[in-house]
Amino acid sequence: MKAVTIHEAKTHLSRLLQRVQRGEELVIARGRTPIARLVPYRESERELGTLTGLIVRMDQSFDDPLDDFAPYMAAEDPR
Numbered sequence: 001m002k003a004v005t006i007h008e009a010k011t012h013l014s015r016l017l018q019r020v021q022r023g024e025e026l027v028i029a030r031g032r033t034p035i036a037r038l039v040p041y042r043e044s045e046r047e048l049g050t051l052t053g054l055i056v057r058m059d060q061s062f063d064d065p066l067d068d069f070a071p072y073m074a075a076e077d078p079r
Contacts, residue, residue: 001025001026001027001037002024002026002027003026003027003028003029003034004016004026004027004028004029005028005029005030005031006028006029006030006035009028016038017038020038020039020040021040023040024040025037025038025039025040026038
């Protein structure tokens with residue numbers, strides 16, 4: 001993976017994007033510190049709404065304190 005400086009990225013953005021479009025990954029660095037990575041855009045494999053009907057709803061008592069933890073809980077219930 002080739003690293004380029006911020007100055008080089010600003011100056012040659014179009015050329016760098018062409019390389020990325022061909023499948024290359026580039027790192028943009030400030031000095032020797034990597035700060036960003038340019039990667040080819042890929043469509044998501046998951047479609048919105050694909051979990052419809054599969055989402056489980058939590059019971060109303062889901063967040064209630066457990067009896068086993070009563071000794072560890074504060075004397076007053078913050079609710």
